Amino acid sequence: MASIAAELGVSRTTVSNAYNRPDQLSPELRERILAQAEAQGYPGPDPMARSLRMRRVGAVGVLFTEQLSFAFEDPASVDFLAGLSEECGRRGDSLLVIPASSSECAMSLDDASQGPSPSESDPRQLIRQAVVDSFVVYSVAEDDPFLQAVLERGLPTVICDQPTEVGEVPFVGIDDREAIKPAVRHLTELGHRKVGVLSVRLSRQRNDGLVDAERLAGARHHVQRSRVEGALEALAEAGVDAADVPIIERHLNDPDNNYDAARELLTSHPELTAVVCTTDTQALGVLRYARDHGIRVPEDLSVTGFDGIEMARHVGVTTVIQPNRDKGRAAGAALAGGDPRVMLPTEFLPGRTTGAPREAS
Numbered sequence: 001m002a003s004i005a006a007e008l009g010v011s012r013t014t015v016s017n018a019y020n021r022p023d024q025l026s027p028e029l030r031e032r033i034l035a036q037a038e039a040q041g042y043p044g045p046d047p048m049a050r051s052l053r054m055r056r057v058g059a060v061g062v063l064f065t066e067q068l069s070f071a072f073e074d075p076a077s078v079d080f081l082a083g084l085s086e087e088c089g090r091r092g093d094s095l096l097v098i099p100a101s102s103s104e105c106a107m108s109l110d111d112a113s114q115g116p117s118p119s120e121s122d123p124r125q126l127i128r129q130a131v132v133d134s135f136v137v138y139s140v141a142e143d144d145p146f147l148q149a150v151l152e153r154g155l156p157t158v159i160c161d162q163p164t165e166v167g168e169v170p171f172v173g174i175d176d177r178e179a180i181k182p183a184v185r186h187l188t189e190l191g192h193r194k195v196g197v198l199s200v201r202l203s204r205q206r207n208d209g210l211v212d213a214e215r216l217a218g219a220r221h222h223v224q225r226s227r228v229e230g231a232l233e234a235l236a237e238a239g240v241d242a243a244d245v246p247i248i249e250r251h252l253n254d255p256d257n258n259y260d261a262a263r264e265l266l267t268s269h270p271e272l273t274a275v276v277c278t279t280d281t282q283a284l285g286v287l288r289y290a291r292d293h294g295i296r297v298p299e300d301l302s303v304t305g306f307d308g309i310e311m312a313r314h315v316g317v318t319t320v321i322q323p324n325r326d327k328g329r330a331a332g333a334a335l336a337g338g339d340p341r342v343m344l345p346t347e348f349l350p351g352r353t354t355g356a357p358r359e360a361s
Contacts, residue, residue, distance in 0.1 A: 004036050019044050060088050060335065061096045061132035063150060065140045068099040074253065074281070075309035076324045077138070080160070083328025084136060091336065093133070098126050100146040124149040136160060136331050141204050141220040158334045160327055162222040170340040172330045174322050176223050177230035182348035183304040183320050184234035184276055192274040192302060192357050193240055196265045197231055197247040198258070198282045199224050208257070209264070211247040227278040227306060246272075250282075258285025266295070273301065273357035280305035280312035280319055287315070287353065298355035308349060316352030 005012045010033070017024045018033040025033075037044070062084065064071050071077050085095055127149035134156040140147050142163035150157055151169070158170045165171075187195060199211065202219035211228070219225035232242045248265045250257040262285050265275065277283040283305030287297060295301050305312050308321025323344050330342045 001042075004033065004040060004042065007040075008032060008036055057131050057133055058092060059094050059096050059132045060084075060332075061098050061127075061130045061135045061150075063098050063100060063127070063135060063137045063140065063146060065100050065144055065146055068097065070253075071097050071099070075311060076279075076307045076322075079309075079324035080138065080328040080331075083325035083330075084332050085328070087329045087332025088335075091332075096130060096132055098130055100124075100126055127153065134158075134335050136335065139221075139223060142166075142222065143220050144204065156335055158331045160331045163220075164222050168340075170334040172327055172334060172342045172344070173223075174327075174344050174346050176226035177233070179320050179322065179346040180227045180230040180276070180278070180306060181234040183306070183318060184231045185237070186318065186348070186350060186354060187274045187276070187302060187304065188235065188238035188240070190302070190354060190356050193238065194269075194272050194357070195235060195240065195245060195274045195276060196269055196272045197228055197245060198261050198265060198275060198277045198286065199228050199247060199249045200253045200279055200282070201251045202228075202249055206251045207249050208251055209249065211249045213242075215249075216247070224278055231276045231278075253279060253281055255281070255285060255288075258282045259289050262286040262289035266290075266293075266301075274354070275301065275303050277303065277305045280307040280309045280317060283312060283317050283319065283353070284315070287317070297353050300358050302354040302357070304354060308347070313349070313351075318351035318354040319349050321347040321349050 001012050001015045005015045014025065015033055018030045022030055062081070064077070071081060081095070088095060124145060127146055132155070135150045135153070137147055137150055137157060137159045139161035140163070147163070158172060159166055160172045162173070164173065201207070202211065202215060202221050202224050204220065207215060216225065216228060228247060232245060235245060236242065246265060246269050248261050250261045258281055261282065262275070266272065266289065275286050277286060283303050286303050290297050290301055297303055303317065305317045305319040306322070307324070308319050312319055326344055330338070330344065334340060334342065
């Protein structure tokens, strides 16, 4: 910058303004400065140096305790990120998606917990080394060590979905327990009493199978626990004992695991006439399994989902619509000093995947 200023006979501040405050210069002068910079091979002020000087990098860290691909493949997550990027984009901020997942990470975390200080391989270094101004934590367990690492940074932070209560940290979410009840009451009003439940993981400790009362009561993933408990409460209103409701859990919410969860539930409990799913992606897995095995929906089996993703609505899944895009917008607004606690409304959407229970054979 000094050499450009000397060449053109202007001050170094004038050269800086050509990049940082172009409105302070005439178009002609700015063009002269940029042309001289190009001739000397100068690309402009170093953004890292500028960030150090201004103590701001213009980036929001988004913590996903999932594989990175999940953020771009899961429809609900895609909608959330779209809403968050809209709000942050208006302020000129970019997003840094931070994946903090996999069994390897869990093993490293367990190892790190044995000593007073984590090693360089500690996955929490992802959080400690993230060059961001603030964090949005997207749906993690209340005992997740990555969440603790975020809080230790002391940067502005917003939690979306879960955990629901973390000190004074702003929160954006829905009432998952109440939101699922209209879908379950819809089933009981149709006459269903033999109902099973599919759930995404309830805790960080992996369980791919049946959920007992002890695991449900100790679940640290508040969203899934609340949805399952809300479903059981709605069934209890119709006289269905929770002990008679099989609950199958899968640690990963992907097509293969959702299909396999449907297989486990329906082969071990062929008497079921309805399945309540805590995500639409699980409901789609049930529909795929039913199609492959000659189970008619809704004549033989009714299915409900949760989320209101576009694909589920397109095929007519009876579901609960939650405003994922609005969640992202609200999280971005909370970072900018908006409402510190936002509870968004949901909507029950009857579809083509529910009907009266089949007659007993």
